[in-house]
Amino acid sequence: MRAFRGATHKDKLPRRSGRNEQSEAGLAFGKRSAPDNQQGRCCRRRRAGKVVRENAADPKCGIGGRQTISGRHRKTLRFAYHRANMPTITINGKKCDFTPGQTILQVANANGVNIPQYCYHDGLSIVASCRICLGEIWSPDAKTGQLAAQMGGKLQPTCQTPATDGAVVYTDSPKSVANQKAVMEYLLINHPLDCPVCDQAGECFLQDYSYEFGRGVSRFEEQKVKQPKKDLGPHVYLYSDRCIMCTRCVRFTREVTGTAELSVQGRGNKEEIDLFPGIALENELASNVIDLCPVGALLDKDFLFAQRVWFLKNTPSIDGITASGDNINIEHNEGKIYRIKPRDNMAINKWWITDEVRYGWKFVHSEKRLRTPLRRQFDTLVESDYTRAYDVAINGIKKAMDGSKRLALLVSPMLSCEDAYLLARLARLIDPKAILGVGPVPRKGEDKVYPLGAKAGDKNAFVISAEKAPNARGVRRVLGAMSAGVLEFGDFLKALGQGSGRSDVGAVIVTGNYPSDWITPEFESSLSGKFTVLIDTLLTSLVNSCDVLIPGATWAEKAGTFENWQNVLQAFEQAIPVIELAKNEGQIALDLEAEFNRVPLEVRDLETVIVNTTVGQVAAGVTIAPPRARAFNAADTRSEMVKRYPALAVFGDVRSPVPSTATRTDMQIVEL
Numbered sequence: 001m002r003a004f005r006g007a008t009h010k011d012k013l014p015r016r017s018g019r020n021e022q023s024e025a026g027l028a029f030g031k032r033s034a035p036d037n038q039q040g041r042c043c044r045r046r047r048a049g050k051v052v053r054e055n056a057a058d059p060k061c062g063i064g065g066r067q068t069i070s071g072r073h074r075k076t077l078r079f080a081y082h083r084a085n086m087p088t089i090t091i092n093g094k095k096c097d098f099t100p101g102q103t104i105l106q107v108a109n110a111n112g113v114n115i116p117q118y119c120y121h122d123g124l125s126i127v128a129s130c131r132i133c134l135g136e137i138w139s140p141d142a143k144t145g146q147l148a149a150q151m152g153g154k155l156q157p158t159c160q161t162p163a164t165d166g167a168v169v170y171t172d173s174p175k176s177v178a179n180q181k182a183v184m185e186y187l188l189i190n191h192p193l194d195c196p197v198c199d200q201a202g203e204c205f206l207q208d209y210s211y212e213f214g215r216g217v218s219r220f221e222e223q224k225v226k227q228p229k230k231d232l233g234p235h236v237y238l239y240s241d242r243c244i245m246c247t248r249c250v251r252f253t254r255e256v257t258g259t260a261e262l263s264v265q266g267r268g269n270k271e272e273i274d275l276f277p278g279i280a281l282e283n284e285l286a287s288n289v290i291d292l293c294p295v296g297a298l299l300d301k302d303f304l305f306a307q308r309v310w311f312l313k314n315t316p317s318i319d320g321i322t323a324s325g326d327n328i329n330i331e332h333n334e335g336k337i338y339r340i341k342p343r344d345n346m347a348i349n350k351w352w353i354t355d356e357v358r359y360g361w362k363f364v365h366s367e368k369r370l371r372t373p374l375r376r377q378f379d380t381l382v383e384s385d386y387t388r389a390y391d392v393a394i395n396g397i398k399k400a401m402d403g404s405k406r407l408a409l410l411v412s413p414m415l416s417c418e419d420a421y422l423l424a425r426l427a428r429l430i431d432p433k434a435i436l437g438v439g440p441v442p443r444k445g446e447d448k449v450y451p452l453g454a455k456a457g458d459k460n461a462f463v464i465s466a467e468k469a470p471n472a473r474g475v476r477r478v479l480g481a482m483s484a485g486v487l488e489f490g491d492f493l494k495a496l497g498q499g500s501g502r503s504d505v506g507a508v509i510v511t512g513n514y515p516s517d518w519i520t521p522e523f524e525s526s527l528s529g530k531f532t533v534l535i536d537t538l539l540t541s542l543v544n545s546c547d548v549l550i551p552g553a554t555w556a557e558k559a560g561t562f563e564n565w566q567n568v569l570q571a572f573e574q575a576i577p578v579i580e581l582a583k584n585e586g587q588i589a590l591d592l593e594a595e596f597n598r599v600p601l602e603v604r605d606l607e608t609v610i611v612n613t614t615v616g617q618v619a620a621g622v623t624i625a626p627p628r629a630r631a632f633n634a635a636d637t638r639s640e641m642v643k644r645y646p647a648l649a650v651f652g653d654v655r656s657p658v659p660s661t662a663t664r665t666d667m668q669i670v671e672l
């Protein structure tokens, strides 16, 4: 089965993804261990809150005699001292440091030791029910110091057994391997062999473990128990006969959402997952059970039979429709998004995302997307090429300002910080006194906290922000650094005169990029009589009344930075090519700036742009490149922001998200 697996297969699975972060930490430990250990040994005493180093002979110290150390060096030493005193455990021959309280399986996961596991998940309680992680555990006898088999040599669940200093664990011993084969055979007794039509194929733990730990043949000759398919709610199907009863889904609805819609019904081979009578699985986090299910029992209705997972490419991104800043992976193929999955971030969204974020990307491929520039000619909007559209836009703005009027720029909270910066820079170039405003920030009800009854500050709380724009804070931060008086939308409308005609604004650049129609009659009437350049993604009533329209790009089609409701700045990458002739807003700002400065746009031949190709996967979609000025680059823009505005120095710390590591198949690929 592994031969069919996509290159990023394992990285799509939420259960192990926590392991990546931990194993990175583990690697860091490994790299520093030798010198740090030696430094640690020389640091013996603490005095008045300061570390005093007394071993002048130690060349690793680099400090002669007895000296007082503070700051960064002191931190390193504390780490080194701590590191030197960490307990260790040996798992399958690999010596691993651990923090007291960690279970053996957690230590193994953090150190890249492969132990099979179904029911364990970092974000759920430990039930140790699947029994595939069992291992032989030997620990030092308190009196003799000799290793002795725990529990008389019985296998124990590594997911539930705490790691102890000096213990030695084997999950690759003959006894453990025999157990793994027995568990696999047991689980496959009633599991249908429908991998070719199962959506989970290619990212199924039963497939993987069958290959890695199974016995290869089945001795079962009786009839398999047949169980029904169930419609659990708006997004989830349950194929009961594929379920291995790990109870992850049940624990999720009890521990993470507190809604408890799911439970285990029946006993023995008639056991099945079912809904509490009369209640559907429709809480706002419900679809996380799809990611949690290690086999193909819980399936996403939206993704059902849509694409084989090994064709999907994976781009790390940030939620682009709410203020939550949830870390996500956009999974796409040939320029089309197929699904969005959570990306672990313990400080933001932990392992989960809301259904709103998971399914909120549909507008990216909407038929209402604006795909080509338009300009007004004889009071009618006509399609235009970019050169003409930019020319009409800049000349129209200059004429409308006419020496006495001002330019106003409305920056949407759906845009990235980099877009906001370049647009504001353009506005300041055209009119140094330009009015800068933040677009309307949609809200839906109040913030919600899961599990039900929890408070926002609770350790396990998952907060759903009521604010439905990804970057209101980021846009305010950028515009605020560039101008003293940034207007909120209400004040911006007042500056436009609110349709009264009493305003010193002659031209307006409006940006939208909302996932639905956002134009209000009040805003439309405020723009009347002013030269309006609209940069937007979806067809709205304003398209008919603007003077120039330039089609923008959704967040999935560009790179940038968002600041979430907790004021955390997070960068995201471009996942798919921009639709047809649309451009990202940062590029549009650069182009208009070049037009204003009379720098000719670069006219390029048609070219193929391939985005995010990964080894062993199908290349992404192709697109046609329209003429443009200097190419937009999010990282370069952030560097410029840091250099030019001290208030934006914080962008110097923003790092691009690390893409998932590709997993290469360990079976030969046969060229057809």
Ligand code: SF4
Residues within 6 Å of the ligand: 242, 243, 244, 245, 246, 247, 248, 249, 250, 273, 292, 293, 294, 295, 297, 298
């Ligand atoms: S449906 Fe999936 S997650 Fe739920 S118990 Fe069965 S195998 Fe586990």
Ligand code: FES
Residues within 6 Å of the ligand: 116, 117, 118, 119, 120, 127, 128, 129, 130, 131, 132, 133, 134, 157, 158, 159, 160
């Ligand atoms: S993972 Fe340990 S018993 Fe299931």
